[in-house]
Amino acid sequence: MLKVGINGYGTIGKRVADAVAAQPDMTVCGVAKASPDFGADGAVRRGYPLYSARDDRVNAFREAGYELAGTSDDLIAESEVVVDAAPGGIGAENLPRYEAAGVPAIVQGKESDDLVETSFNARANFEDAEGADAVRVVSCNTTGLSRLVAPLEENYGVEKVRATLVRRGGDPDQTGRGPINDILPDPIAVPSHHGPDVNTIFPELSIDTMGLKVPATLMHMHSLNIELGSDPSSEELRELLGGESRVFVVGDDFSIDGTGKLREFARDRGRPRGDLWENCVWGESITVKDSELYMFQAIHQESDVIPENVDAIRAMTGLADKEESMRITDEALGIGLPESRESSAVVSPV
Ligand SMILES: NC(=O)C1=CN([C@@H]2O[C@H](COP(=O)(O)OP(=O)(O)OC[C@H]3O[C@@H](n4cnc5c(N)ncnc54)[C@H](OP(=O)(O)O)[C@@H]3O)[C@@H](O)[C@H]2O)C=CC1
Numbered sequence: 001m002l003k004v005g006i007n008g009y010g011t012i013g014k015r016v017a018d019a020v021a022a023q024p025d026m027t028v029c030g031v032a033k034a035s036p037d038f039g040a041d042g043a044v045r046r047g048y049p050l051y052s053a054r055d056d057r058v059n060a061f062r063e064a065g066y067e068l069a070g071t072s073d074d075l076i077a078e079s080e081v082v083v084d085a086a087p088g089g090i091g092a093e094n095l096p097r098y099e100a101a102g103v104p105a106i107v108q109g110k111e112s113d114d115l116v117e118t119s120f121n122a123r124a125n126f127e128d129a130e131g132a133d134a135v136r137v138v139s140c141n142t143t144g145l146s147r148l149v150a151p152l153e154e155n156y157g158v159e160k161v162r163a164t165l166v167r168r169g170g171d172p173d174q175t176g177r178g179p180i181n182d183i184l185p186d187p188i189a190v191p192s193h194h195g196p197d198v199n200t201i202f203p204e205l206s207i208d209t210m211g212l213k214v215p216a217t218l219m220h221m222h223s224l225n226i227e228l229g230s231d232p233s234s235e236e237l238r239e240l241l242g243g244e245s246r247v248f249v250v251g252d253d254f255s256i257d258g259t260g261k262l263r264e265f266a267r268d269r270g271r272p273r274g275d276l277w278e279n280c281v282w283g284e285s286i287t288v289k290d291s292e293l294y295m296f297q298a299i300h301q302e303s304d305v306i307p308e309n310v311d312a313i314r315a316m317t318g319l320a321d322k323e324e325s326m327r328i329t330d331e332a333l334g335i336g337l338p339e340s341r342e343s344s345a346v347v348s349p350v
């Protein structure tokens with residue numbers, strides 16, 4: 001069992017830890033946090049050895065009654081791979097520490113692509129991370145866009161992507177974020193950082209993105225217009241996307257009309273934390289006119305990058321190739337939702 005340390009146990013880190021723990025070929029050797037809050041309590045209750053992410057916080061954990069396994073230096077020494085899920089910018093500071101310790105490391109979307117050997121999306125460029133020592137799993141929105149571009153590019157070619165990203169203002173636990181009663185172009189300048197970020201996965205792709213932020217916490221929403229290299233029917237497109245394990249084509253018969261019902265659907269299915277690891281594409285929105293594809297997809301920002309972190313671990317360490325890794329990850333987590341009630345027989349058990 002490969003020993004994986006999680007440095008940063010917040011929104012992303014706690015989900016990566018649970019996903020790693022669910023895999024048959026890897027184990028969580030510890031998680032590091034900066035404050036002794038409810039998240040630390042959750043880690044201990046799940047049986048993860050708890051480390052202090054910062055040396056100056058050791059006493060705070062002790063005073064709160066936590067028994068620490070050590071500091072993040074000890075966690076790094078204990079790990080065969082580290083997944084760094086610290087706040088944006090701190091992953092960059094931590095990379096030299098992983099390199100000095102000779103431990104391969106994965107950082108997250110806020111870190112710069114320049115600092116790593118490759119940015120990563122399992123569906124699109126798994127092979128680029130094979131044997132790498134430093135990899136960046138791209139952000140939630142870029143993951144959602146990359147998963148979509150990969151099959152379109154392979155089957156039809158893509159001439160141009162135009163995407164408007166309606167972004168959630170903050171995660172449910174980020175009480176200090178907004179907007180509260182507003183709609184912000186964010187960033188106002190075009191393009192937003194997402195297009196260039198997708199180019200770290202597809203360097204030749206022509207893509208322009210615009211971003212907004214709205215008073216919502218549940219999910220992001222993408223409004224997409226993609227010029228294809230050929231002219232498939234809308235139905236063919238729907239079948240293609242329905243065949244992708246990490247795309248959930250939302251069937252009409254579920255009557256899911258927004259992100260609130262999507263998350264409720266995930267909770268009904270017994271998904272941990274109501275997570276939706278898949279891109280959620282409304283089947284009814286998939287429309288092709290004169291080689292141009294139009295569609296809406298919702299992206300659960302807290303969870304879509306989680307299977308990608310697990311696959312990046314396998315790519316870097318050689319535990320499995322792309323198809324095998326994605327299959328093991330999907331099976332272990334129960335990824336794959338049915339498009340309709342009729343096809344429910346193929347849904348993974350929850
Ligand atoms: N949230 C999202 O929607 C998404 C986030 N990402 C990316 O994931 C990364 C992490 O984001 P997110 O999980 O939201 O962040 P959070 O703020 O939820 O979690 C960050 C974690 O890092 C801990 N931490 C604080 N300081 C340090 C340190 N010096 N060393 C190690 N850990 C530290 C925090 O501890 P404590 O809580 O105790 O302070 C917390 O557990 C970012 O790069 C972000 O861009 C990517 C996709 C989506």
Ligand SMILES: O=C(OP(=O)(O)O)[C@H](O)COP(=O)(O)O
Pocket residue numbers: 109110139140141142167169170194301
């Ligand atoms: O990577 C994300 O979004 P992004 O792709 O819009 O930058 C995550 O949702 C976290 O972003 P944020 O917390 O800075 O909004």
